[in-house]
Amino acid sequence: MAGKVLTVTSGKGGVGKTTVTANLGGALALRGQKVVVIDADIGLRNLDVMMGLENRIVYDLVDVIEGRCRLRQALVRDKRLSEFYLLPAAQTRDKTAVNPEDMVRVCDELRESFDFLLVDSPAGIEQGFRVAVAPADMVLVVTNPEMAAVRDADRIIGLVEASEKGPVQLIINRLKPAMVRRGEMMDTAAVVELLAVELLGIIPDDEAIITATNTGRPVVFSDNTLSSRAFHNIARRLLGEDVPFLPLREAGFFDRIKRFMRTEGEQR
Amino acid sequence: MNVLERLFHRQEPPSSQVAQERLRLVLAHDRANISPGLLDILKDEIIGVISRHVPIDAAGVQVTFTQGARESRLVADIPLQTQRKRRGQ
Numbered sequence: 001m002a003g004k005v006l007t008v009t010s011g012k013g014g015v016g017k018t019t020v021t022a023n024l025g026g027a028l029a030l031r032g033q034k035v036v037v038i039d040a041d042i043g044l045r046n047l048d049v050m051m052g053l054e055n056r057i058v059y060d061l062v063d064v065i066e067g068r069c070r071l072r073q074a075l076v077r078d079k080r081l082s083e084f085y086l087l088p089a090a091q092t093r094d095k096t097a098v099n100p101e102d103m104v105r106v107c108d109e110l111r112e113s114f115d116f117l118l119v120d121s122p123a124g125i126e127q128g129f130r131v132a133v134a135p136a137d138m139v140l141v142v143t144n145p146e147m148a149a150v151r152d153a154d155r156i157i158g159l160v161e162a163s164e165k166g167p168v169q170l171i172i173n174r175l176k177p178a179m180v181r182r183g184e185m186m187d188t189a190a191v192v193e194l195l196a197v198e199l200l201g202i203i204p205d206d207e208a209i210i211t212a213t214n215t216g217r218p219v220v221f222s223d224n225t226l227s228s229r230a231f232h233n234i235a236r237r238l239l240g241e242d243v244p245f246l247p248l249r250e251a252g253f254f255d256r257i258k259r260f261m262r263t264e265g266e267q268r
Numbered sequence: 269m270n271v272l273e274r275l276f277h278r279q280e281p282p283s284s285q286v287a288q289e290r291l292r293l294v295l296a297h298d299r300a301n302i303s304p305g306l307l308d309i310l311k312d313e314i315i316g317v318i319s320r321h322v323p324i325d326a327a328g329v330q331v332t333f334t335q336g337a338r339e340s341r342l343v344a345d346i347p348l349q350t351q352r353k354r355r356g357q
Binding site for chain 1: 283295
């Protein structure tokens with residue numbers, strides 16, 4: 001087996017890298033793939049809590065690299081699926097504890113037993129990012145339809161392409177269809193045009209993501225929310241299916257009429 | 269305000285459009301690693317170099333970016349002073 005390494009990165013913090021990693025990993029595993037998600041955010045680990053596995057961690061990535069345990073011992077199996085694993089980050093170390101060659105070596109070993117390896121990159125463009133991108137076969141850049149996130153995504157895309165890890169696939173997270181309809185948020189077309197990369201998926205802003213994190217149960221495992229469907233669609237695209245983007249209803253003519261009727265009585 | 273005006277004519281562009289236009293410029297500068305200040309310096313020096321050899325209309329010189337898919341291009345538009353203009357001076 002020769003697993004594929006997908007690195008999830010963004011430049012800016014807080015755009016949803018870890019959420020995307022956990023849910024995409026879950027969606028792929030639910031489709032029968034053998035999946036391991038790797039937390040490369042050394043010192044600020046969070047993938048474990050997103051997946052509800054924080055109490056099961058014994059060893060971590062740094063223990064593996066520094067030879068305190070075997071790779072298999074550090075893998076934490078998911079509660080729900082038997083072919084879905086987490087390789088946690090160390091919480092008490094910093095990003096200098098892992099270098100790009102270490103990461104490539106760990107991933108090469110894992111490729112033999114998994115179909116997909118998803119690496120959750122730390123924010124920023126320094127060593128942590130370079131370590132996360134080093135083993136990648138494909139880089140997924142997560143952004144939000146918002147100034148700072150798009151600008152940082154562009155920086156990251158430039159760096160990834162310069163390191164010949166491209167072409168990058170873009171995931172637009174936290175899109176608010178109602179704001180797009182009102183012209184208060186950039187739409188998908190605007191972001192894709194600015195960044196000039198291929199779009200892999202659009203995830204609508206969804207309160208279910210927060211409640212899913214509260215309980216450590218990624219949305220892909222539960223009800224049919226819009227965000228869950230969006231993640232499953234991305235997983236299907238990664239598996240080679242041709243899946244159309246979810247209709248999120250962006251600014252139609254009738255919306256404008258409705259808005260006009262609604263605001264007609266208001267003072268300007 | 270009249271219905272048609274409300275529907276088809278906005279007084280201000282929506283903020284999403286403002287964001288897109290601002291980003292277009294910011295990304296062009298980021299990608300080329302050229303700040304607006306540096307662009308001004310380049311413009312002044314280009315004017316200096318060219319006008320040593322050819323009379324140009326310094327006030328009309330424009331140094332700008334054009335943006336392709338993933339490439340930026342520096343474009344200098346340098347109007348030459350015409351014979352007629354020079355005679356009039």
